[in-house]
Structure formats: structure tokens, C-alpha cells
Amino acid sequence: MRETDTRTFTALLTGAVIGVYALIVAGATAAIADAASACSSWPTCSQPPSLTEPALMIAWGHRVTALLVGLLVIATAVVGWRVARRRRVKYALAVALALFPVQIGVGAAVATTGAAGEIPSVHLGVAASIFGALVAALAWHLEAGADDQPVTTDPGPVSEPVGDVTVTRPSGLVETVRAYVSLTKPRLMWLLSLVAAAGMALAADGSIPIETILATIGGGVLAIGSSGTFNHILERDVDRRMNRTADRPLTTEQVPVTNALAFGFALGALSLAAFLTVNVLVAVLGLVAIVFYSVIYTLVLKPNTVQNTVIGGFAGALPALIGSAAVTGTIGPAGLALATLIFLWTPAHFYNLALAYKDDYARGGFPMMPVVRGEATTRKHILWYLAATLLAATVVTAIADLGALVGATTVVLGAVFLWMVVRLHRERTESAAFRAFHASNAYLGAFLVAVVIDALAI
Ligand code: HEM
């Protein structure tokens, strides 16, 4: 009975988080569509919803969603008050419940005053506070029984290599080509290219010359290949100690270090040459990205601080700025908002792998979050960063005047991502961590595709 109650509460609370998020996105869409001028009476609009008037439809949609989500928040708080084991979960629910009527009042003011002055900002601020309170309640509830104590402040001494590392020389052209391709970390290129493409699409005012697109994406792919190769070179010894990386071309000596160095520098030079055909700012940002990932992240951050991948997210965010700079020669607000989104998404993406490969990272001597702060803390951080990512997606949508396609994508794929993270909290298994990892990639991929379609085609 108690277990069923807890599951019901988890489902209600997850639904309330998604509901409030949908409301925030609907609110941002209403602001963009200037729904307040289509419907300035309250609590209902003076005109019935009409398919021929999108602003009016959005205004009605926002209000009906607000009513339904309000009822859901009340139901969640009632059940939570009875079921929640920790007092802080109840306090967080109380905050969300108390803020809801305040938010309705501010919403009425937005509608009836024609969205004048600071009122819309207050409306957004209160919405984000309700969302934050519910996310906090969810994280604390899901980890109520888990041990939050730090596991260790030090990952401990590094271990010996995993088994016998076989030294293999390339046996043929195909294997050699495959080895060089794997040095470039090809699996992450599609998503990083999409980040640059979305950065370009957000900055574009009209069509983008094809040579700018090719040089920017091509230069980006070469830059990732170059920094990925340097990362392999610099980590070849430590890679021997981890199962996941023990068979990399430099650890098995399939590719000699000098050849890899030449390959890395060649890719880097080609990348900068491609970027320079676009403009100097793009080339400078590209060089910063390569140096940041190859040297600062790999040598300085990764072995020394638990915040390694959080700060490392800066390199992943740079392609958003590169895309923006490629089109306008400057870094605009939409590019910065997209970069912030990628920065916040990175821990929600990587911490799942850090959980799945925790023992491996400990063997390598890396101070990853689950190794030094524990698994429960890492799972909670995934939820915090996921929530922050979702809010950042709303900011991107609002700044760039994006429409319903982007709004629907962030709500639906965001809900899938959130549900996978909730399951990770409940199941605490390696496969649940991989599921959440893939959901993180699917969320960002779909969001970026929607941004490109919306910004360019609609
Ligand atoms: C500090 C930042 C990051 C870290 C530490 C990190 C870590 C990782 C790791 C360890 C893998 C598995 C690689 C493998 O085993 O071969 C991976 C895969 C991947 N990462 Fe990241 N990542 C980061 C940032 C990013 C960024 C910014 C993007 C794109 C926006 C990204 C996209 C991907 C993709 C698409 C995959 C492959 C997924 C697959 O194979 O299904 N990552 N990441």
C-alpha cells in the first residue's frame, strides 16, 4: 500500500513538473504571439476560441492549461502531504501551492493591462519559482532513502592497466582508416554540428550562403576531430586502466603517437583554414574550442576537479557561438542563450555515463561526480541540470521568437527525458543510466532540429 502511494505521488509530481513546464512554454508562446491583445478580459476571453485567430487560440490554450495544471498541483500537494517522508519535500510542495494563486493573480494583471511594464517578467519569475519548487520536491522525494554522504574526497590511487593490453599493428588499410576515424570521436559530431547549425539558424535574417554553412560545419567537424585526437594522445596511459577505453588505437599502439600528433595538427590547421574563410571571430572561437577541450579540459580539469565536466561544457557550448558568429560576425543574444542551454545540458548528458562507468572512472583516478560525491548526489544533479536546461530552452524560444514546433518539441521530448531520469532515480541500474543518456541526446537533437526548421522555414 505504502509503495503504491509513493509511486502514485512520484507519478503525480512528475506530471506536475511537466505540466508547469508546458505552462511556462505556453506562456512564452503567448507572449511572442501577443496573446494579451487578442484576449484582454479575465478569467475567460470575451471571444470563444477560433482556429482562424492563432493569438486567441494560444490565449485560451494557456488559460485552460493553467486551470488543469493548477488542479494537478493541488492533487499532488494533497497526496504528497500524506505520503512524503521528508519534511523538505512538504515545504517545497507548500511553496509551489502557495505561489500558484499569486501566479494566477499576476497572470490576470498581464492579460488585463496589455502586458505592460514589469508584470510579464514577474509572471515568468513566479512561474520559474513554482517549477523550481516542484523539481526540488521531486529530487528530494526520489532520493529520500538514499545515502547522501560523500563517498570520498579523492578517487584514490590509480590502478594497474586492465588485463593484458594487446599491442596490435594495423593489419590492413581498412583497419588503419577505421583507427584514425575513431581518433576523431565521430559519434558526437552529429549533435555538435546540429548545435552550430542551430546557432547559425538563430542568427540568420534571411538565407545563409551555402559556402558559409559548409565552411562552418566542415571546420567544426575538423576541429572536433583534431581535439578528439589530442585527447586520445594525452590520455593514452590512463585509457589503459579503463575497460571502456583500453582498446583505443593509441593504447593498443595501433596508431603511433607521432602519426597521431601529425594527424591532430593537420586536422586543426585545416579546421582553422576553413573557419578563416568565414571570418576571424569564427577562427578565434574555433581555436579556443580546440585548446579548451584538448588542453584545459583534458589535462587540467578532468584529472583534478569534480566540476571537470561542468566547466568542460564551455567547450561544447562554443559551437553555438561559432554558428552565430559565422552568420553575423558577432555573438548575439540568441547565440548566447543557446550556448547557455548546451552548457547546462552537458552535466545532464554526461552524469548518466559517469554513473554507468563509475568503477571505470575510479580505476582511471578521475574525480567524477559519482566517484567523489556518490551516486545519489549525482542523480539529483542530473535532475537540477535537466530542469535548468528546460528553462534555458524556454529562454531560447522567447529570445528568438520561435513558435509552436519548438515549444511542443521541448515539452514532449523534455517529458521523455524527465521520465527517464525519474526511472533512473527509481531503478538505479546501469541500463537506466544509459536510457537517460540516450534520452538526453534525443532531447537536444530534436530541439535543435526544431530550432533550425522554425528559424529557417517557418
Ligand atoms: C564535458 C563535456 C562532455 C563530456 C565529458 C562528454 C562525455 C561523453 C562520453 C564519455 C561519451 C561516450 C563516448 C564513447 O564512449 O565513445 C559521449 C558520447 C556522446 N556525446 Fe558527450 N560529452 C560531453 C559533451 C558533449 C556535447 C557538448 C555534445 C553535443 C552537443 C555531446 C554529444 C555526444 C554524443 C552525440 C555522443 C554519442 C552518443 C552515442 O554514441 O549514442 N557530448 N559523451
Ligand SMILES: CC(C)=CCC/C(C)=C/CC/C(C)=C/COP(=O)(O)OP(=O)(O)O
Ligand atoms: C568545436 C569543438 C572542438 C568542440 C569540442 C566540444 C566538446 C567539448 C565535446 C565534448 C567532447 C567529449 C565527447 C568529451 C568526452 O569526454 P572525455 O574526453 O572525457 O571522454 P573519454 O573518456 O571518452 O575520453
